[in-house]
Amino acid sequence: MAADEPDESARARAVRLLSGPRSRLGVTVGPSAAWILTLLVAPLAFMVAVSFFEVSSLTYQIVYEPTLNNYRSLFDGGGAIWNTPFVTALWLSYVIATVTTLLCLTLAFPLAYLLARSGGRLFKVVIFFVLLPFFTMYLVRAYSWVLMFGPGGVINSTLMSWGLIDAPLGIFNYGVPAIIVGLTHAYFPYMLLTLYASLDGLDFSILEAARDLGASRVEVLRDHVIPLTLPGIIGGSLFVFVPSVGAFITPTFLGQGKVQMIGMLIESRVAGTYSIGYASAASMFVLVSIVGAMILAFRYVSIEELGGA
Amino acid sequence: MTSERDNRSHGTSNGSTSTGRRVSRRAYIAGAGAAGVAALAGCSGGDGGDGGDGGDGGSMGGGGTTTINIITWEEYAEMQENIESTLDGVELNITPSTSSTEMFSQWSAGQDEQFDIAVPNNNLVPRFMDADLVAPVNNDVVNNFGSMYDRFQSFVDDQFTESGNAYGVPIRFGWYGYSYDSRSVPDHEPSYDILFEPDYVDADLDGEIIMYDEAAKSIPAAALYLGMDDAMSGARMTFTEEQLTEIQELLIEQKPRLQGYIAPDPTFIQEFRQGNFLVGHSGRNETVQMRSEGDDWVEFVAPREGALAWYETAVVSAASDNQETAWEVINEFITPQNGAALAEAGFSPSTNPNVADELTEEQNELYGRIDPSRLEGMYSLKDIDSDVEEAYVSAWEEVKAA
Numbered sequence: 268m269a270a271d272e273p274d275e276s277a278r279a280r281a282v283r284l285l286s287g288p289r290s291r292l293g294v295t296v297g298p299s300a301a302w303i304l305t306l307l308v309a310p311l312a313f314m315v316a317v318s319f320f321e322v323s324s325l326t327y328q329i330v331y332e333p334t335l336n337n338y339r340s341l342f343d344g345g346g347a348i349w350n351t352p353f354v355t356a357l358w359l360s361y362v363i364a365t366v367t368t369l370l371c372l373t374l375a376f377p378l379a380y381l382l383a384r385s386g387g388r389l390f391k392v393v394i395f396f397v398l399l400p401f402f403t404m405y406l407v408r409a410y411s412w413v414l415m416f417g418p419g420g421v422i423n424s425t426l427m428s429w430g431l432i433d434a435p436l437g438i439f440n441y442g443v444p445a446i447i448v449g450l451t452h453a454y455f456p457y458m459l460l461t462l463y464a465s466l467d468g469l470d471f472s473i474l475e476a477a478r479d480l481g482a483s484r485v486e487v488l489r490d491h492v493i494p495l496t497l498p499g500i501i502g503g504s505l506f507v508f509v510p511s512v513g514a515f516i517t518p519t520f521l522g523q524g525k526v527q528m529i530g531m532l533i534e535s536r537v538a539g540t541y542s543i544g545y546a547s548a549a550s551m552f553v554l555v556s557i558v559g560a561m562i563l564a565f566r567y568v569s570i571e572e573l574g575g576a
Numbered sequence: 577m578t579s580e581r582d583n584r585s586h587g588t589s590n591g592s593t594s595t596g597r598r599v600s601r602r603a604y605i606a607g608a609g610a611a612g613v614a615a616l617a618g619c620s621g622g623d624g625g626d627g628g629d630g631g632d633g634g635s636m637g638g639g640g641t642t643t644i645n646i647i648t649w650e651e652y653a654e655m656q657e658n659i660e661s662t663l664d665g666v667e668l669n670i671t672p673s674t675s676s677t678e679m680f681s682q683w684s685a686g687q688d689e690q691f692d693i694a695v696p697n698n699n700l701v702p703r704f705m706d707a708d709l710v711a712p713v714n715n716d717v718v719n720n721f722g723s724m725y726d727r728f729q730s731f732v733d734d735q736f737t738e739s740g741n742a743y744g745v746p747i748r749f750g751w752y753g754y755s756y757d758s759r760s761v762p763d764h765e766p767s768y769d770i771l772f773e774p775d776y777v778d779a780d781l782d783g784e785i786i787m788y789d790e791a792a793k794s795i796p797a798a799a800l801y802l803g804m805d806d807a808m809s810g811a812r813m814t815f816t817e818e819q820l821t822e823i824q825e826l827l828i829e830q831k832p833r834l835q836g837y838i839a840p841d842p843t844f845i846q847e848f849r850q851g852n853f854l855v856g857h858s859g860r861n862e863t864v865q866m867r868s869e870g871d872d873w874v875e876f877v878a879p880r881e882g883a884l885a886w887y888e889t890a891v892v893s894a895a896s897d898n899q900e901t902a903w904e905v906i907n908e909f910i911t912p913q914n915g916a917a918l919a920e921a922g923f924s925p926s927t928n929p930n931v932a933d934e935l936t937e938e939q940n941e942l943y944g945r946i947d948p949s950r951l952e953g954m955y956s957l958k959d960i961d962s963d964v965e966e967a968y969v970s971a972w973e974e975v976k977a978a
Contacts, residue, residue, distance in 0.1 A: 324962050326707045327681045343970065352973035413843075418783070418835070419851030440783075441836055523836025524789040527976040535976075539791065540969055541681050 311554075318547035327541045337548035352532060353549060360529040360553075363443060363518075364511035367450040371458040371507045372500065374451070379462035380492075383469065390463075397456055409449055409520045416445045416521060441523035449517040454510060458503040465499020466492075498568040505564055509557055529553055642901050643667045647679050647687075648695035649888065651921035655914040663904055676700040683709050688893040692902040695890045699792065699959040701736045701744045702811060710891040712741035717903040720910045721745060724927045727951040728887060735811055735956060736889070746927040747909045748918055749887035751954055752793055753878040755863045756855045757848070766877035768801035770855055772830055779854070782833050786844065786856040789837035791972035792957065793884065797857060798823045800881040800955070808882075814961035815968065824971040828978045837976075841865075848874065859886075861923040864942045868923065878950070885954040887927060919943050 284290060318337050321330045341353040348354060382390045400408055415421045418435035426432045438444060469492070477487045493500070515530035522528070533549050536542040642665055646652070650672035660667060673679055676696035680703050683694060688709050696704065704710045715721065721729070728746040736743045754771060761770075761779050769776040771785060788794045799807050799815070802822060807815050815823070835853040838844045841862045848856060849871065863876035890906040892899050908914055915926030916934035925931070925943050935944040960968045 324965060325703070327684045340966070343966075352970070352977040355977040413846075414850070417847065417850060417852040419847075524787075524838060524976070525831065525834065525836045527973070532973065532976075535973070536969070538675065538677060540965065541677060542969075 314547045314550060317543055318551050320544055322541060322544050324540070329544075337544040340545055341548055341552070352527070353529075353552075356527050356529045356532040357552065357556075359443075359526070360512050360514075361556075363446060363450070363528065364508050364514075366447050367454065367511045368458075368504050368508045370447065370451045371455050372462075372504060375455060375459040375462050375503070376500075379459055379466050382463050383466035384471065394460075397459060400452075401456060405453065406516060408453065409517050412445065412449045412452070412517075413520050415439075416441050417523075441521055441525070443522075443526055445521040446514075446518045446526060446528075449521045450511050450514055453517060454507040457506040461503035461506060462496065462499045465496040465502070469495055501564045501568050505561065508560065512557065513553060641665050641667050642898055643669050644693060644898060644902055644905050645669045645671070645691045646693040646695070646905070647671045647673050647682065647691050648693070648890075649673065649922070651918060652695065652909075654917045654921040655909065658914055658917065659905060659908045662908060663901075666901060666905065668905065680704060680707075683707075683893070689895045692893055692896040692898050693890055693905065694893070695747060695888050697957065698731065698735060698744070698746065698887045698889045699957045701889050701891060702959055704891055705736055705738065705743050709894055710743050711894045711896070711899050712743055713745060713892075714900060714903040717900060718745055718907045720907050720928060723930055724910065725929055725946075725948055725951060727948060727954070728927045731885075731887065731956050735958070744889035744891045745906050745910065746887040746889050747906075748915070748922065748924045748926050749885060750859050750861045750924045751878060751883040751885040752788070752797070752857070752859050752957075753876060753883045754855060755848075755858045755874055755876040757873055758875045759873045760854050766879050768797055768879045768881050771797065771857060772801050772826060774833065781855055783835055784854040785830075785834050786847070786853045786858075787827075787830075787834055787837050788857050789839040791968065792960070794827065794837070794857065795823055795968065795972060796884055796955070796957070798826050800879070800884075802826065803881075805882070805955075808955040808958065810961075811958070812961040813958040815964055817964075817967060820964070820967050820971045824975055827975040831975065831978055861943070864923040868942055878953070883954050884957050885951065886957045916944075 285294060317329060319333050319335070321332070321334055321336055322328065323330050342348050342351050349358075378393070382393060413420075416439055417423070418440060420439065422439045423432070423435040426436070427434075473495075474487050474491055477491055478484075482490065513530045514528060515534060518526055518528045518531060522531075529549065533546045536546045536549075644666060646668060648670060653670050653672070656668045656670060671691070677700065679694045679696045680700050683691065683704065684707050694704070701710075713721070724746060728749070732742050732744065732746065753766065754768075756770070761781075762777055764770065764777045767776070770781070771787070774782070788797075796808060796813065799819070802819075804815070804819055804823075807813055807819065838847065838856070841859070844856060844858060844862050845866055847853065848866065858876070860876050863874050866874045890909060892902040892906070896902055909918070910926060910928045912928060912930045912934045915928050915931035918924075919926050919931060919935065920939065923943050925946050929945065929948075932940050932945040
């Protein structure tokens with residue numbers, strides 16, 4: 268037992284050292300702060316820095332002379348600014364992300380409402396089936412849609428073999444509609460789970476009271492359900508919209524190269540000519556616009572409410 | 577139920593108790609520290625070796641083995657075993673890569689000291705030269721150089737020879753033309769017209785054409801269709817602003833007729849089989865792969881305006897301390913036996929025609945024996961001149977965004 272005494276005193280010393288407020292903060296927040304600093308803030312700071320430098324086309328090395336050329340070149344092109352590849356790609360990305368978000372919201376809301384009202388076993392069964400495809404990797408799920416679309420894809424072939432159509436339908440071809448379907452499938456669970464969390468906290472007796480007092484179903488939805496679940500709607504929309512704007516794999520597979528979203532433009536610049544300055548400048552625009560969207564969202568809900576609390 | 581693993585751990589625990597031996601915390605930490613230092617020393621020991629051929633890039637391992645570090649396409653691993661058994665005391669450490677640009681960016685960022693050999697596509701070799709990253713070919717060692725097709729020896733002279741020194745050795749090659757589904761597209765004189773002119777053949781090809789999703793391949797095809805052969809004749813590809821505008825307009829005009837743009841070979845093959853298109857701007861090896869797997873309805877042709885030839889070219893790092901051994905390895909890449917293994921793995925012919933002796937008649941028809949006259953009308957794939965690079969990239973992006 269005598270041999271244990273120095274250990275205990277060392278332990279006591281360690282406890283004393285760690286019980287100070289600064290040490291406690293360091294031990295609890297330190298690891299995650301270091302993680303965020305090294306893996307999120309530092310790369311982001313590097314990206315911001317690179318967007319203000321050029322890269323030598325001879326050596327592919329960064330030339331450390333501050334310049335705005337990368338930002339200028341985003342808007343260079345033959346015609347008007349809104350016709351440049353960057354602006355076109357950015358605009359298209361916002362349109363696709365907006366439609367995807369609305370589609371997810373429209374499809375997920377009734378299901379989340381039903382689940383919140385029913386609860387119990389139904390919830391478990393539905394959630395299991397919704398999440399089932401997500402046990403496979405994203406790449407495989409995106410690729411499976413490739414087989415579905417196209418003139419010779421499963422959808423067109425099936426319709427033709429049933430005699431419903433004579434020739435492949437263009438709507439089932441690759442392009443923007445196929446990308447929206449792929450993204451909706453990819454991000455639907457985020458919307459569903461966020462909406463469910465929000466609707467689950469809703470006091471349904473309020474809705475019944477409103478109905479008893481003569482409100483129509485539409486009025487109940489408009490005046491009670493939507494305002495009370497707004498944090499969930501905004502949270503779910505952010506979870507769908509933000510990754511959809513920067514989507515790369517799904518549009519690469521389902522756009523067949525004819526659709527150029529912003530992520531693809533950035534990738535092609537890096538892979539083709541190693542223009543990391545241009546790519547960083549383009550990413551900054553995406554980043555700033557998404558931060559803007561989040562600030563706008565936080566005007567209506569607090570961050571605690573976003574998860575549906 | 578107790579697992580074997582559990583039993584073993586219990587045994588260890590009991591054993592230490594039964595001997596009554598107790599390791600103090602200080603002794604334990606000291607022991608662990610010593611083990612850590614020894615492990616670190618072991619990790620860093622590989623760099624030095626005991627003199628001779630060892631260095632930063634390659635290294636001398638125990639027993640006088642020289643390790644040659646190579647960044648290249650994954651099929652090159654097919655030759656590893658044979659080369660290691662042929663060259664005494666040489667070990668290959670192959671890092672697979674899927675992009676010549678990636679190879680260049682890694683080397684120019686300092687990894688030229690970690691690798692002895694890279695095998696980029698020929699169009700990137702001038703960049704390696706301009707950045708002083710590569711060493712001249714050691715002609716005394718690369719004695720298979722003279723066995724290559726004459727056309728590739730002349731490509732080396734045109735594209736990467738400076739002051740009488742060549743800086744790379746072509747290893748395997750292929751070319752880009754187009755393939756078509758012979759069940760739906762009638763026989764015709766091979767021409768890029770089929771990609772750009774609606775009525776070139778008696779078949780409705782609207783929405784049935786695929787182009788390469790890469791500026792470096794689609795723009796030269798459009799340029800050759802427009803008769804801009806001069807742009808392809810120098811060490812690098814170059815265009816005037818007017819020519820780029822003309823190419824851009826042609827490609828935008830073509831876009832509504834396209835099924836899309838495809839880059840990776842497997843996607844091309846899968847969609848061709850699925851029946852998503854009838855004519856595809858493609859490399860020869862995709863078609864060869866399809867035919868060798870039974871799709872005899874696929875035809876590949878080199879357009880009369882000229883096909884674009886690519887060839888992977890092995891270069892040796894100027895920073896390598898194992899340059900001689902590295903050139904020995906490269907010389908092995910183009911021996912008939914190794915060339916045949918590589919050709920089989922990637923469905924692409926070797927630059928050494930003697931490889932045909934190592935392949936079956938069927939393999940020779942597909943990717944072994946290439947009539948040298950077929951190579952005469954080809955243009956080699958080239959990097960874009962840096963003066964027009966921005967306009968060239970921008971023209972392609974505008975096509976994609978249209």
